[in-house]
Amino acid sequence: MTTVGILGAGQLGRMLALAGYPLGLCFRFLDPAPGAPAGQMAEHIQGDYADTATLERFSAGLDVVTYEFENVPIAAARFLAGRVPVYPPPLALEVAQDRLAEKTFFRSIGAATPPFAPVDSRESLDAAIAQIGLPAVLKTRRLGYDGKGQMVLRAPSDLDAAWAALGATPLILEGFVRFERELSILAARGRGGETAFYPLIENHHRDGILRLSLAPAPGVTSALQAEAEQIAARALTALEYVGVLAIELFEVAGDGSWEVEAGASPQYQPPSPISHLLVNEMAPRVHNSGHWTIEGAETSQFEQHLRAVLGLPLGANTPRGHSAMVNLIGALPDPSAALAIRGAHLHLYGKEPRPARKVGHITVRADAIEELQARLARALDLVR
Ligand code: AMP
Numbered sequence: 001m002t003t004v005g006i007l008g009a010g011q012l013g014r015m016l017a018l019a020g021y022p023l024g025l026c027f028r029f030l031d032p033a034p035g036a037p038a039g040q041m042a043e044h045i046q047g048d049y050a051d052t053a054t055l056e057r058f059s060a061g062l063d064v065v066t067y068e069f070e071n072v073p074i075a076a077a078r079f080l081a082g083r084v085p086v087y088p089p090p091l092a093l094e095v096a097q098d099r100l101a102e103k104t105f106f107r108s109i110g111a112a113t114p115p116f117a118p119v120d121s122r123e124s125l126d127a128a129i130a131q132i133g134l135p136a137v138l139k140t141r142r143l144g145y146d147g148k149g150q151m152v153l154r155a156p157s158d159l160d161a162a163w164a165a166l167g168a169t170p171l172i173l174e175g176f177v178r179f180e181r182e183l184s185i186l187a188a189r190g191r192g193g194e195t196a197f198y199p200l201i202e203n204h205h206r207d208g209i210l211r212l213s214l215a216p217a218p219g220v221t222s223a224l225q226a227e228a229e230q231i232a233a234r235a236l237t238a239l240e241y242v243g244v245l246a247i248e249l250f251e252v253a254g255d256g257s258w259e260v261e262a263g264a265s266p267q268y269q270p271p272s273p274i275s276h277l278l279v280n281e282m283a284p285r286v287h288n289s290g291h292w293t294i295e296g297a298e299t300s301q302f303e304q305h306l307r308a309v310l311g312l313p314l315g316a317n318t319p320r321g322h323s324a325m326v327n328l329i330g331a332l333p334d335p336s337a338a339l340a341i342r343g344a345h346l347h348l349y350g351k352e353p354r355p356a357r358k359v360g361h362i363t364v365r366a367d368a369i370e371e372l373q374a375r376l377a378r379a380l381d382l383v384r
Helices: 011-023 052-061 074-081 092-096 099-108 122-132 157-166 222-238 302-309 335-339 369-383
Strands: 003-007 026-030 043-045 064-067 116-119 136-140 151-152 169-175 181-189 194-195 201-206 209-215 243-251 277-283 323-327 344-348 358-366
Touching: 003 011, 003 243, 011 302, 026 277, 026 344, 043 052, 052 074, 064 074, 064 302, 074 092, 074 201, 092 099, 092 277, 099 116, 099 169, 099 277, 116 122, 122 136, 122 157, 122 169, 136 157, 136 277, 151 157, 181 277, 181 302, 194 222, 222 243, 222 277, 243 302, 335 344, 335 369, 344 369, 358 369
Parallel strands: 003 026, 003 064, 026 043
Antiparallel strands: 116 169, 136 151, 136 169, 181 194, 181 201, 181 243, 201 209, 209 323, 243 277, 323 358, 344 358
C-alpha cells in the first residue's frame, strides 16, 4: 500500500485524502491540534513538528511526505527529507514562509510585485514610507494568513499605532495596490518536470478572508492567462517544484495607474514586461481558491497534487463548465437548503463553528454562465 504522509491535518489534508482513496492510497497525518479535520478519516499522529522522535514515528514506512500547511518548521521538512522524499521541496516552503524572501524571489524571476521594503525598526518604517508612499500595507514577514498580522497605513498619524501593534517582529511594507481584481493561478509540476495549469480564478475577500471564487475567472483573455502561466512556470522551474503551487495575483491596469498616488517610489520600475499581474504571494500547496476543481475540473487540485508528488502522470486541468465556490465562515448553513440548489455541492470539514473560522464550502457548477449566476445568488443568500 502506498502511504502518503501529510504535515498538517486541516481541511486541505482531509480533501487530499478524499481524493487519494479512489487511487488506493493510504494517509498518515501529523498535526499538533487535537480533533483536526483529517484525523476523523485517517491516522493522525498528534505531536509537535519540532520533535525528532515524533518525526521519526511519523515518517516510518511512508512513501512520500507533503504538506497542507506551509508554516511547518523548515528544520522538520529538512529532517524528513533525509528519510523520505519530501515534495514540494523544502526550499519552496522556506521562500513562502517569509514575505520578503517571497517578493524578492518573484522579482528575481522577472515577475512584478507591489513595491516593497523591509521594516526592522521604527526608523526604517519612516524610511520605507518615504520610499513607497501612502497608503501602504504593513505586514509581518512571517506567519500571517487570512489578513492577520497586517495593517493599512493611510496617514502619517497611523504609523505609531501600527508600529506598536506589529513592530515586535520583522515586517515588510508594501505599496497599497489599486487593483482591478484579485486572481489566482494554480499550477502543477510532476517529478519529471511536466507542468499543468488551471484557468485563472477570480477571488473576492472580505476582512482578509477569501469568501468567493469564480472559475474560470470571467473575461480573462488568452494573453492574461499566458502571463499568469509564464509567472507560474518560471516559479515552478526555479524552485524545482513538485506538486500543486498556488500564486495569488493582483490584476492591475496596464498603464501604471495602479501605483500608489502620493510619493510613489521614483526608483520603482516593474522589472519585467509582465505588467498586468502583480504577485501578492504564493502557497506551496493546494489552495482554497482551487476547491471548485473537485467538481469543476477534469482533475481536482487534490488529485493533481497527489499525482505530482507520487510521480504519476498529471491529469487534465480542463474546466467543466462554470464554477463558483462560496466559503462557509463562522457558521454552518442548513444543509438541506444548500443541497436543494441545483448544481450545488456541499463540503463540511468537521470543525466546530467559531467566528472567522472556515468550516466548509459550497461549490455551484453550471454549463451556462447565466445558470451559474442564478445558482450562486441562492448559495450567497445562505451565507448572508
Ligand atoms: P495577504 O495575506 O497578503 O494575502 O493579504 C490579504 C488581502 O489583503 C489580499 O487578498 C488583498 O485583498 C489585501 N492586500 C494585501 N496586500 C495588499 C496590497 N499591497 N495592496 C492592496 N491590498 C492588499
